[in-house]
Amino acid sequence: MSHSFSGGCDHVHTHADHDPIDNHTCHCSVCKSVTGQPTTHVAFFRHDDLEVDHPEKLNRQPFNANNPDGPLELCTCADCGTPIMLDDKQNRIRVIVPNLMGYDPSFPDTTYHAFYDPATGVPRPDDGKPVHEALRPDFVWPQGH
Template sequence: MTTYKGGCDHVHVHAEGEPIDNHECHCNVCKNVTGQHTTHVAFYKYGDVTVDHPELVARQPFNADNPGGPLELCTCTECGSPLMLDDKEKRIRVAVPNVMGYDDAAFPNADYHAFYDDSKGYEKPSDGRPVYEGLRPDFTWPAPA
């Protein structure tokens, strides 16, 4: 089984196996949090992502416009590095390889484009990967862990 390692010098994050969803995200929340035009995002089943020092993990709402939403951005209390997104409903944990300390080149490429919207003022991606207005139509949220 493949293990992808991320995190920082203080908190090590391990993602076991392949993501259950792996996309290039165009949503405004990812843009606001990462400062990137698009963001490579990988969803894992909740139990497939672990941290070695949970006592060093700080949590804050991922979406500032929906602070009660299910996703929390986890950062290191020592250095402030982003570690993962954690789902309060315990369905998924999320890795953003180029932001969360993973070897981005070793991580599997995104399978599709998610949350693309014509009104955002930039061209629709034309790299051959499918483009959707949300998550891929066949994506099913896993049951809580």
């Protein structure tokens, strides 16, 4: 069966049939540290909208080493080590980084820049997309369960 969005690795697959609720270019220090990228394409899905076929094959570790009790866990494949998703312990969202988590290059482009901090000395993005110091102002966190 074909899905709107699908990714993962040879051992663990994720998919969604609903659009992401947020799709941004992240400039935060945690994403830079975890991915090694200067900016990161990040897509948030409602927790139950992103399905995982073999959750028992996921290794989980804190996403933010400076906040090990934070809500997000980086999930990697126990067999091959591929990053699969970020899972929210509060069951609000699941997060994917399309270029690192097995998604097709045709994944929809980001709509804005998040967590841009001019104090880093990095030039302000000039691609015409809105630039925010946090998530977009109208973003509302879904309810967990």
